[in-house]
Amino acid sequence: MVWAPEGGPAGSTLQTLRELGSGPRGLTEDEAERRLVRHGANTLPGRRPAGRLRRFGRGLRDPFTAVLLCLGLVSAALASWGTACVITVLVTVSCALRTAGEHRADRAAAALRELIATTATVRRRPAPDAPAVHRELPVDELVPGDVVLLGPGDLVPADLRLLRATGLTVHEAALTGESAPVDKRVPDLAAGAGALRAAGGTGGAPALRVLPGGGGDVAPALASATPTASAVPSGSGSYSGSGSGSDSASTSTSRSAPASAPGPAHLCYQGSSVVSGTATGVVVATGGATRLSGALPGAGRGGRERRTSPFDRSVNGIAWTLVRFMLLTAPLVLLAGALLRGRGMETLPFAVAVAVGLTPEMLPVVVTAALARGAAALARGGEVIVRRLPALHDLGAVDVLCVDKTGTLTQDRPVLDRAVDGDGADAPDVLHWAAVNALWTLQLAEPPVPDALDEAVLDAAGDAVLDASEEYEGVAALPCAPGRPLSTAVVRRAGDPRFALAGTHLLVVKGAPEEVLERCALDAPERERLLRRAGALAADGLRVLAVARAERPARAHGTYGPADEHGLEFTGFVALRDAVAPTAAEALAVLADRGVEVKVLTGDHPGTAARVCRELGLSPGEVVTGERLDALADEELAPLAARTTVFARCAPEHKARVVRALRAGGRTAGFLGDGVNDLAALREADVGVCPLAGVDVAREAADVVLASKDLTALDRAVVAGRRSTGNISAYLRITLSSNLGNVVAMLVAGLLLPFLPMLPAQVLVQNLFFDAAQLALAFDRPADAVLRRPARLRPRDLLRFVTVFGVLNAAADVATFAVLTLSHGGAEEAFHAGWFTENLLTQAMVMLLLRAQGRRGVPGPVRLATTALAVVGLLLPLSPLGPVLSMAGLPALSYGLLAGVLALYGVGLAVARRCYEASAAAAA
Ligand SMILES: Nc1ncnc2c1ncn2[C@@H]1O[C@H](COP(=O)(O)OP(=O)(O)OP(=O)(O)O)[C@@H](O)[C@H]1O
Numbered sequence: 001m002v003w004a005p006e007g008g009p010a011g012s013t014l015q016t017l018r019e020l021g022s023g024p025r026g027l028t029e030d031e032a033e034r035r036l037v038r039h040g041a042n043t044l045p046g047r048r049p050a051g052r053l054r055r056f057g058r059g060l061r062d063p064f065t066a067v068l069l070c071l072g073l074v075s076a077a078l079a080s081w082g083t084a085c086v087i088t089v090l091v092t093v094s095c096a097l098r099t100a101g102e103h104r105a106d107r108a109a110a111a112l113r114e115l116i117a118t119t120a121t122v123r124r125r126p127a128p129d130a131p132a133v134h135r136e137l138p139v140d141e142l143v144p145g146d147v148v149l150l151g152p153g154d155l156v157p158a159d160l161r162l163l164r165a166t167g168l169t170v171h172e173a174a175l176t177g178e179s180a181p182v183d184k185r186v187p188d189l190a191a192g193a194g195a196l197r198a199a200g201g202t203g204g205a206p207a208l209r210v211l212p213g214g215g216g217d218v219a220p221a222l223a224s225a226t227p228t229a230s231a232v233p234s235g236s237g238s239y240s241g242s243g244s245g246s247d248s249a250s251t252s253t254s255r256s257a258p259a260s261a262p263g264p265a266h267l268c269y270q271g272s273s274v275v276s277g278t279a280t281g282v283v284v285a286t287g288g289a290t291r292l293s294g295a296l297p298g299a300g301r302g303g304r305e306r307r308t309s310p311f312d313r314s315v316n317g318i319a320w321t322l323v324r325f326m327l328l329t330a331p332l333v334l335l336a337g338a339l340l341r342g343r344g345m346e347t348l349p350f351a352v353a354v355a356v357g358l359t360p361e362m363l364p365v366v367v368t369a370a371l372a373r374g375a376a377a378l379a380r381g382g383e384v385i386v387r388r389l390p391a392l393h394d395l396g397a398v399d400v401l402c403v404d405k406t407g408t409l410t411q412d413r414p415v416l417d418r419a420v421d422g423d424g425a426d427a428p429d430v431l432h433w434a435a436v437n438a439l440w441t442l443q444l445a446e447p448p449v450p451d452a453l454d455e456a457v458l459d460a461a462g463d464a465v466l467d468a469s470e471e472y473e474g475v476a477a478l479p480c481a482p483g484r485p486l487s488t489a490v491v492r493r494a495g496d497p498r499f500a501l502a503g504t505h506l507l508v509v510k511g512a513p514e515e516v517l518e519r520c521a522l523d524a525p526e527r528e529r530l531l532r533r534a535g536a537l538a539a540d541g542l543r544v545l546a547v548a549r550a551e552r553p554a555r556a557h558g559t560y561g562p563a564d565e566h567g568l569e570f571t572g573f574v575a576l577r578d579a580v581a582p583t584a585a586e587a588l589a590v591l592a593d594r595g596v597e598v599k600v601l602t603g604d605h606p607g608t609a610a611r612v613c614r615e616l617g618l619s620p621g622e623v624v625t626g627e628r629l630d631a632l633a634d635e636e637l638a639p640l641a642a643r644t645t646v647f648a649r650c651a652p653e654h655k656a657r658v659v660r661a662l663r664a665g666g667r668t669a670g671f672l673g674d675g676v677n678d679l680a681a682l683r684e685a686d687v688g689v690c691p692l693a694g695v696d697v698a699r700e701a702a703d704v705v706l707a708s709k710d711l712t713a714l715d716r717a718v719v720a721g722r723r724s725t726g727n728i729s730a731y732l733r734i735t736l737s738s739n740l741g742n743v744v745a746m747l748v749a750g751l752l753l754p755f756l757p758m759l760p761a762q763v764l765v766q767n768l769f770f771d772a773a774q775l776a777l778a779f780d781r782p783a784d785a786v787l788r789r790p791a792r793l794r795p796r797d798l799l800r801f802v803t804v805f806g807v808l809n810a811a812a813d814v815a816t817f818a819v820l821t822l823s824h825g826g827a828e829e830a831f832h833a834g835w836f837t838e839n840l841l842t843q844a845m846v847m848l849l850l851r852a853q854g855r856r857g858v859p860g861p862v863r864l865a866t867t868a869l870a871v872v873g874l875l876l877p878l879s880p881l882g883p884v885l886s887m888a889g890l891p892a893l894s895y896g897l898l899a900g901v902l903a904l905y906g907v908g909l910a911v912a913r914r915c916y917e918a919s920a921a922a923a924a
């Protein structure tokens with residue numbers, strides 16, 4: 001298959017640039033500004049934040065609202081307009097409150113959101129004849145014609161046509177659903193295919209690079225967002241200059257591609273992300289013109305396919321259980337009335353009111369308020385951004401946190417410690433070769449962000465670097481990639497007649513000692529000896545890189561691949577020191593104190609990993625390597641993952657596997673990482689956390705972003721999560737137990753009394769007051785004990801609590817009936833008034849006695865709510881509203897008796913709570 005664009009093959013790249021009115025040095029700032037006006041901001045149409053109305057609409061979709069709406073419809077059908085009105089008010093208020101809560105959290109995070117907004121590295125010129133400069137630009141300011149640099153972990157910011165690519169593989173799942181990375185390459189048309197094939201003998205793979213069939217699409221075709229046929233070479237290990245996989249490509253068929261087919265190899269689409277390699281590309285489409293915006297609605301949004309999170313499992317799980325229960329209530333009440341009292345459909349309004357009364361319809365509001373409050377406080381502190389509200393709850397539930405080492409626990413700013421030969425003697429020569437490798441990898445791969453290890457090597461080499469760059473000329477580079485811990489630079493000696501004549505290329509390799517030594521021509525004992533030496537350096541806490549070289553006959557056009565990295569000659573080791581992040585030790589200690597176990601998962605050497613752990617006050621124990629994980633089945637991994645603290649030499653998939661194993665073992669696992677190699681684990685974890693400095697895709701995959709460098713911020717986020725969960729769980733316990741008590745009491749009373757114990761209107765009014773008061777629980781301060789352990793809602797515990805205290809509540813209510821019936825012979829209106837008062841007073845008392853008290857007293861909102869509840873309970877029946885709701889005043893004697901019941905109930909509650917807590921503690 002031969003690529004033949006209209007303008008002739010050789011001119012295609014330049015032609016694309018020309019058609020876009022750009023050049024290799026990018027646009028001028030003035031031109032870019034004009035284009036921004038013309039094309040508009042580079043934002044996807046659907047990406048704008050949800051407005052209040054959309055949010056409000058979303059609020060209507062939760063289960064309780066649905067139940068209420070059903071009950072509302074039933075009421076309307078029965079023409080009980082009062083009930084229908086009350087329900088409408090409830091739904092509206094609940095949705096409005098939720099919307100307001102979410103909005104507040106969003107506003108607090110807005111400033112920080114700027115901070116984590118994705119940027120792109122763009123090449124632009126300040127003036128037409130000024131040299132081009134690279135600068136970081138917010139993605140929405142990109143315009144067609146901009147020249148953009150890509151590196152590992154970057155999100156492709158717009159639709160690009162590649163101008164240059166080194167080992168580029170991208171993940172196009174957002175567009176195609178295909179999870180394997182796809183190779184991307186630039187059509188190398190200047191070189192004749194025949195020449196390439198002739199030169200590419202040794203690598204095993206034919207060197208011809210085959211280009212997409214029908215790929216004559218230049219800029220105008222690209223901008224139309226419809227891909228043409230595609231033929232993407234398979235095989236993931238190919239790099240610039242290598243032609244692996246071209247065989248399969250040449251046989252692949254040309255088909256008209258739907259939006260979900262992978263794109264041609266020289267195009268990168270917005271919404272995909274760079275897995276490995278680097279590239280330069282020119283923007284061909286932005287905003288609404290990109291392929292992503294034309295593809296499936298919602299594609300690429302969020303970038304994370306959600307699995308059930310701990311939040312879903314606990315809060316949502318409980319909510320759905322309750323909904324089912326609620327739906328049973330109304331028929332049950334009807335049935336009981338019919339069977340035992342011979343009542344007919346006239347009890348339906350009452351049954352509906354009872355079901356409404358039982359529904360904790362404010363749960364979504366309390367959940368949102370509690371979470372939003374925590375998230376907003378964290379955002380205001382400038383420390384933590386919670387990208388998904390429920391993630392805050394999940395963070396509070398985390399009981400094991402896996403942390404990657406480099407860039408997270410250590411500052412990603414290593415410095416050279418020493419360069420030694422195989423015998424451990426100082427060898428400046430080794431540093432020189434490491435620098436040659438680093439220099440040419442950086443130069444040829446041109447990453448937007450230079451690799452920290454390469455930079456450290458170059459810093460240490462100093463002036464020698466300049467000499468190296470003059471002495472050698474880069475031919476090709478095979479950079480590191482996730483799962484490929486070594487890099488190779490192929491260089492040619494400048495001006496050396498021997499090299500020039502014989503056409504010799506020099507491969508300079510540096511990387512993880514195990515990997516490099518495996519590719520060296522060494523006998524087994526010597527390799528063992530060298531590995532031990534590397535191990536000894538690593539045990540000192542140093543990051544060790546082995547350096548090796550090989551001479552090869554020159555090959556045209558730098559067609560080199562990983563297959564060429566063999567038979568190398570060992571040169572020596574460079575060892576770098578990695579400073580531990582200043583707050584890391586403290587942060588880990590605090591987390592351990594909070595019952596969060598910390599595990600370290602790193603790509604580095606076991607010795608280095610163990611040493612860093614010790615420096616951080618973490619006892620490493622036996623270090624498990626990725627290689628060992630490979631030998632284990634999932635069932636065997638679970639117990640090993642549980643007892644191991646440090647996992648070293650982890651490839652990305654190893655990290656993800658450990659997290660998966662921990663979750664399978666019933667743990668709630670968080671993952672804190674910053675790199676492309678952490679991506680799989682971030683997605684696998686219950687909560688993914690990424691430091692601000694992390695790569696784009698890691699930030700995008702994370703649920704929580706740490707905006708401050710201070711790692712102890714993580715602890716504050718954990719506490720905020722637990723506080724929210726504590727408040728939510730207090731709300732559920734209090735509401736459900738008193739609602740259950742009331743329902744049981746009403747059923748009992750309904751069967752014993754000749755009249756309805758409460759009129760539907762009374763039930764609903766009382767319910768409104770309960771709801772309003774219980775909102776205050778979102779602003780409670782849970783006890784310190786709640787903050788010390790991972791906080792999770794346990795449905796079983798909740799059920800037990802609700803049963804015990806619900807029955808107690810019902811007992812108090814039945815006692816109230818007895819008192820009321822005895823004291824004034826069952827006058828209906830007085831009975832209603834008495835029960836109304838009693839109910840509101842007990843509710844206030846329950847709120848005070850059953851909340852998870854801290855030692856610091858009752859916070860303002862809770863105090864206010866309970867006082868208001870008590871006052872309303874006492875005064876409403878006496879007010880002009882009393883007769884409206886068919887309630888009459890009580891004789892003084894009744895108040896005395898009610899006070900007695902109340903006091904007894906209070907004592908009972910306090911005792912029951914103490915017993916309950918003692919038994920719960922004993923069970924734990
Ligand atoms: N620029 C580089 N040149 C040569 N080798 C490198 C380079 N960068 C990384 N390596 C090798 O690859 C290994 C794995 O790197 P990787 O990025 O997966 O993990 P890491 O940075 O060591 O640790 P962590 O997983 O904690 O971030 C490193 O330990 C190192 O041996």
Ligand SMILES: [Mg+2]
Pocket residue numbers: 404405406407408673674675
């Ligand atoms: Mg890292």
